[in-house]
Amino acid sequence: MDWSAFRAQFPVASTWAFLDHAAVAPLPTPAVTALHDYAQSLAANGITAYREWFHRLTHVRGLAARLVNAPHADDVYFVPNTTHGIGVVAEGFPWTPGDNVVLAAEEYPSNQYPWMNLTHRGVEVRIVPSRGNRIAIDDVRVAMNDRTRVLTVSAVEFASGFRQDLDALGALCRERDVFFFVDAIQALGVFPIDVQRTPIDALAADGHKWLLGPEGAGIGFVRREWVERLHPIGVGANSVVSPWAFTTIDFRLKPHAGRWEGGAYNMPGITAFGASLELLLNAGTENVQRRVIELTDYLCDRATALGWIVFSSREENEKSGIVSLTHPTLPSDEVLSRCRAAGIAVNSRAGRVRVSPHAYNTEGELDRFLAAV
Structure with a gap:
């Protein structure tokens, strides 16, 4: 090519x-153009152009679903950062005292602190040390026991660059009936992740690294069968089935991942993120x-x-x-x-x-x- x-x-x-794309990537021209177009439209039209930009958001959701091969576009939701997507699972999981979560010692802090923050709920964090430059699946297996409820890993570790065998880890989680969460920020955009092939229950990734988008606009995925089992956090007007009925209080949550999009969307960020997604998917x-x-x-x-x-x-x-x-x-x-x-x-x-x-x-x-x- x-x-x-x-x-x-x-x-x-x-x-x-x-x-240095593992940090914060520079924006490509299409993303810059999308930001300018949004700003000019907002300056000229204000709220009167909102429907046009909401259609754009729906289009970007479809691109994101295509990126991870989600079964339905609504299985993907927008996150302001990877931490938010981690919190959806960490805070929403149906824990009972004595449960534990397994993670790698070299995980980025954002994939450690939210789990450590669960000690008040009686959740133990089990840390798997690396063997030099890699994480051995046998060590992950040994760290698990009959109270392990979640395995959380980065698809690619931020410091070493080690790329996990997500298929093997997903198979292990299915064998043990363990929820499998993936921090995908150092992989998406370069390494394909197919949530229909790989048994990932949820993932999250901000768009500002390999996905070449601006900070503050990323994606999360939650497998449909887990939507009702995770307690929703960050609930707001956009979480319900009739988000435009402002004067009618009808607390029925969306039956998909959209329930975690509680407040206002980062419309300029998502618009630019979509332009970068189009560039990558076309390549x-x-x-x-x-x-x-x-x-x-x-x-x-x-x-x-x-x-x-x-x-x-x-x-x-x-x-x-x-x-x-x-x-x-x-x-x-x-x-x-x-x-x-x-x-x-x-x-x-x-x-x-x-x-x-x-x-x-x-x-x-x-x-x-x-x-x-």
């Missing part, structure tokens, strides 16, 4: 060698994945030849768009400082350099990064 037309959609490429997630793997394989080969240590697993089914590196002599903060001065965006996590290129990046930009240090 010729990626030059795709790359032309990213103004950042004229200023930065931007290799093809499989094509994007293939290109990102090509780039990260190239980086690992070149870095190793120059004496860097590649911490991330590069096994075929474990590699991701995140590469965690250690320089032979320089600490990660010094590498980061030199790169920023040279117009190169990378990051530092767990004392290592984290490089995360997207499909529009080039081998030349990776060479530029290595040359800068």
